[in-house]
Amino acid sequence: MCGIVGYIGSKNIKTILLEGLKELEYRGYDSAGIAIMQDDDLHIFKAVGKLDNLQEKTKEYEPQGFGVGIGHTRWATHGKPTELNAHPHMGEYSYVVHNGIIENFKEIKEELKERDFVSQTDTETIVHLFEEYLKKYENPQEAFHKTIERLEGAYAILLITKAEPYKIFFAKKGSPLIVGRDGSEIYFASSDAPLIGHAKEVHYLEDGEWGVAKAGNIELFKGNTPIPPKFQKLSINKELAQKGGFRFFMEKEIYEQSDVITETMMGRICDDGIDFDELDHEFLHNISNITICACGTSFHAGLSGSYLIEQLAKIPVRTEIASEFRYKKPVLQKETLFVVISQSGETADTLEALKMAKDAGLKTLAICNVDNSSIVRLADRSILTRAGIEKGVASTKAFTTQLMVLWMLSVYLAQQNSSLAPKEIEEEIHAMSTTPKALKVRQEMHERIKRLSKRYLHGHGFFYIGRDIFYPLALEGALKLKEISYLHAEGYPAGEMKHGPIALADPELFTIALMSKNKLYEKTKNNVEELSARDATICAISSQEFDLADDFIKINDWNHFMLEYYEMAVVLQLLAMEIAIRLGNDVDMPRNLAKSVTVE
Numbered sequence: 001m002c003g004i005v006g007y008i009g010s011k012n013i014k015t016i017l018l019e020g021l022k023e024l025e026y027r028g029y030d031s032a033g034i035a036i037m038q039d040d041d042l043h044i045f046k047a048v049g050k051l052d053n054l055q056e057k058t059k060e061y062e063p064q065g066f067g068v069g070i071g072h073t074r075w076a077t078h079g080k081p082t083e084l085n086a087h088p089h090m091g092e093y094s095y096v097v098h099n100g101i102i103e104n105f106k107e108i109k110e111e112l113k114e115r116d117f118v119s120q121t122d123t124e125t126i127v128h129l130f131e132e133y134l135k136k137y138e139n140p141q142e143a144f145h146k147t148i149e150r151l152e153g154a155y156a157i158l159l160i161t162k163a164e165p166y167k168i169f170f171a172k173k174g175s176p177l178i179v180g181r182d183g184s185e186i187y188f189a190s191s192d193a194p195l196i197g198h199a200k201e202v203h204y205l206e207d208g209e210w211g212v213a214k215a216g217n218i219e220l221f222k223g224n225t226p227i228p229p230k231f232q233k234l235s236i237n238k239e240l241a242q243k244g245g246f247r248f249f250m251e252k253e254i255y256e257q258s259d260v261i262t263e264t265m266m267g268r269i270c271d272d273g274i275d276f277d278e279l280d281h282e283f284l285h286n287i288s289n290i291t292i293c294a295c296g297t298s299f300h301a302g303l304s305g306s307y308l309i310e311q312l313a314k315i316p317v318r319t320e321i322a323s324e325f326r327y328k329k330p331v332l333q334k335e336t337l338f339v340v341i342s343q344s345g346e347t348a349d350t351l352e353a354l355k356m357a358k359d360a361g362l363k364t365l366a367i368c369n370v371d372n373s374s375i376v377r378l379a380d381r382s383i384l385t386r387a388g389i390e391k392g393v394a395s396t397k398a399f400t401t402q403l404m405v406l407w408m409l410s411v412y413l414a415q416q417n418s419s420l421a422p423k424e425i426e427e428e429i430h431a432m433s434t435t436p437k438a439l440k441v442r443q444e445m446h447e448r449i450k451r452l453s454k455r456y457l458h459g460h461g462f463f464y465i466g467r468d469i470f471y472p473l474a475l476e477g478a479l480k481l482k483e484i485s486y487l488h489a490e491g492y493p494a495g496e497m498k499h500g501p502i503a504l505a506d507p508e509l510f511t512i513a514l515m516s517k518n519k520l521y522e523k524t525k526n527n528v529e530e531l532s533a534r535d536a537t538i539c540a541i542s543s544q545e546f547d548l549a550d551d552f553i554k555i556n557d558w559n560h561f562m563l564e565y566y567e568m569a570v571v572l573q574l575l576a577m578e579i580a581i582r583l584g585n586d587v588d589m590p591r592n593l594a595k596s597v598t599v600e
């Protein structure tokens with residue numbers, strides 16, 4: 001995910017900005033840039049790839065004395081990772097860095113079409129809009145306020161302008177931004193790490209806050225009202241700061257899901273439907289069926305997606321494990337849309353399967369988290385999941401965002417072939433917009449799972465069971481547990497237990513039962529009762545009270561099965577993590593596993 005830094009002061013501004021960006025490297029990025037203003041002189045540097053490339057570009061430049069500067073690491077969402085698309089973006093005399101997504105950028109760009117746009121990004125509209133307002137209002141502060149009032153979506157913004165060369169204008173809505181100070185030195189960053197060792201005290205901006213800073217002075221506003229910053233001491237260490245105060249990156253990533261899912265949806269959903277810039281009628285013309293191909297967690301997202309596409313868009317879907325698909329001599333037909341799913345975009349088996357589909361002349365679509373990865377480059381079209389870098393080997397936020405793309409894709413396809421009525425589409429959109437709530441980790445829920453986990457550290461195995469789309473979720477829950485706790489776990493369709501696995505039932509067999517209120521509740525309940533009657537230990541996850549459960553994790557009473565799905569996904573991730581932590585395992589780097597499997 002993108003990172004932001006800013007500085008006003010007399011220390012070596014180039015070093016402060018570059019070192020600040022270095023602290024944000026862990027978040028992942030594909031290009032970076034800085035802009036420094038000293039009196040009326042503006043120096044801007046951008047580079048694709050690692051920060052070393054940016055450093056190299058700046059080596060001839062040595063700033064002297066006071067300066068104002070902004071910097072950015074970019075994780076591509078709108079437009080490829082190129083120098084033109086890297087931040088800072090410039091107007092005629094102003095420069096901006098931005099995290100988040102401006103949802104109405106196309107509309108603004110259309111209005112400003114007389115201006116010279118050079119990038120494919122949503123961010124560039126901010127700086128052009130600012131300069132247009134400045135022509136009208138002649139006051140940079142007012143122009144900045146008018147600019148942010150026009151923006152829809154999420155943003156953390158820093159803007160500098162030759163119209164007021166000693167200031168930084170800043171604003172926050174939906175993306176994090178912190179302003180810090182040490183005497184007259186002013187610092188900005190999108191997370192704590194770059195501020196440690198520099199700013200003595202910091203103010204964490206709230207959504208809707210904006211302002212203007214100059215040496216020794218920060219003016220803060222909410223709407224038109226000036227407000228005092230709430231400064232607090234910055235005392236945490238760097239490692240903790242990178243993990244956002246969480247014990248593991250996996251934990252941080254579980255907590256992040258509620259925010260990143262909004263980024264996945266941004267610009268793609270509106271009140272009456274789904275719109276993908278990445279797709280069009282022409283591309284999907286003549287497609288009669290879909291094959292989804294992936295590995296591991298991405299496969300589980302794909303399998304879940306197959307239920308959604310069939311149920312909502314009424315298009316036949318088959319889901320294939322990439323390592324199997326490659327060698328099964330599959331029958332490939334031209335009217336099949338071939339969809340690959342991958343967090344990293346580098347998984348060897350998935351990449352090879354994609355090559356086979358392309359060679360056979362199929363239309364291909366990648367759902368991926370990393371722009372410019374091998375899979376994105378090879379596929380005809382790609383939809384980015386926008387989850388930001390995922391560091392934990394056990395995938396969490398990549399999974400939930402992949403599924404969101406598949407859910408949106410199902411509705412998009414349903415719109416194309418009219419398999420859903422407008423009212424039904426509206427219901428899906430409403431449920432999608434509620435997903436951030438379902439993914440939010442509730443403290444009391446986390447505490448309960450933490451306590452309960454101590455009962456599940458032994459036994460002769462776990463069965464995760466569910467029906468319909470909750471079956472692939474059961475597979476994913478079991479995979480999470482296996483990967484980080486090293487305990488044996490299997491995902492199974494609840495209705496299939498009686499065809500064999502029920503023979504294993506005894507008190508040492510732990511059953512994690514996903515009991516959706518909205519999908520086959522009574523049927524699942526019967527299956528769980530059969531296991532309980534044979535003394536299996538049952539941990540039920542449901543919104544409906546269930547007396548036979550030995551442990552019960554109550555989720556919210558949602559009226560759409562996907563909201564239950566998302567909340568249960570969080571429960572399963574937390575359960576696996578808490579068990580693994582109790583067993584003393586390295587949750588972020590479990591034994592024998594690699595984050596990206598680039599070999600067969």
Ligand code: M6R
Pocket residue numbers: 295296297298299341342343344345346347350393394395396483593595596597
């Ligand atoms: O990068 P990909 O999504 O293609 O990776 C696929 C699998 O290797 C990956 O999902 C793996 O199963 C994870 N460790 C799951 O947590």
